[in-house]
Amino acid sequence: MAHGGGNKAIIAALSANLGIAVTKFIAFLLTQSSSMLAESVHSVADSGNQVLLLLGGKRARRAADEQHPFGYGRERYMYAFIVSIVLFSLGGLFALYEAWHKFSDPHPIESWQWVPIVVLVAAIVMESFSFRTAIVEANHVRGEQGWVSYIRTAKAPELPVVLLEDLGALVGLVLALFGVSMTLVTHDGRWDAVGSAAIGVLLVLIAIVLAMETKSLLLGESATRKDVDAVKAALVGPGVPSVIHLRTLHLGPEELLVAAKIEVPAASTAADVADAIDAAEQRVRAAVPIARVIYLEPDLRHAVAGG
Incomplete structure (x- = not known):
């Protein structure tokens, strides 16, 4: 609003x-x-x-x-x-x-x-x-x-x-x-x-x-289902094959905190990961403008699945 x-x-x-x-x-x-x-x-x-x-x-x-x-x-x-x-x-x-x-x-x-x-x-x-x-x-x-x-x-x-x-x-x-x-x-x-x-x-x-x-x-309430879906879709892109898990929290009516663990390719260099995270943040802010605080943690999907 x-x-x-x-x-x-x-x-x-x-x-x-x-x-x-x-x-x-x-x-x-x-x-x-x-x-x-x-x-x-x-x-x-x-x-x-x-x-x-x-x-x-x-x-x-x-x-x-x-x-x-x-x-x-x-x-x-x-x-x-x-x-x-x-x-x-x-x-x-x-x-x-x-x-x-x-x-x-x-x-x-x-x-x-x-x-x-x-x-x-x-x-x-x-x-x-x-x-x-x-x-x-x-x-x-x-x-x-x-x-x-x-x-x-x-x-x-x-x-x-x-x-x-x-x-x-x-x-x-x-x-x-x-x-x-x-x-x-x-x-x-x-x-x-x-x-x-x-x-x-x-x-x-x-x-x-x-x-x-x-x-x-x-x-502390999470984002609406519509915004959660939009954030999840925006996170996926070049260098980010999937979202492992996602948490959102309203810091105020028009300010959203986004914290996510994202999958990155195993062969990625540190520079590749940094570029992928920067691009993902830009996509999220474009899709959900109230997402002003974003924390992304890169990880490997198979490592998580293996415990």
């Missing part, structure tokens, strides 16, 4: 969430609606998350140094993992607490009854714009993949995070609208608590999915 596309989606989400958070909080102050408070905190958490993603992207662009010779690309994964923690704690757990508090002491919405409906509808419109931007940017990079497959296999975390956050925000707004509407119709504040609880459960589930996917990236 081009990081610029990810930043565009993040900035669109941040702009929407900041405006939404302010209007939701004003609506809560006027109505004391539990669902509105849960949604206010949700939008604040989302805004903080988008700032974290932008910060992670900036820090990941630092040049490699002696202490971190492979660079800082994985900072993007770390900040995405922090986002899942924030969403779980500040968003999901707070909404569940607020639901418990409101259910134990329910109050109907007695003043400014039209405010939460107007705010929620306006928020749905703004959030839909943010979600649409994320979908458009994701469509540029996901190819023929389905959405679930894209979320699970994407190496760049920003767009999947924004997509899940925006989807959660839209569903959460619908749940809040349901809770507030039922409270206004029935004059029973427990419906407001139900809406808040549903938002909390939704955010906790999304946070768990994000944590699982970003944890895998933090541990």
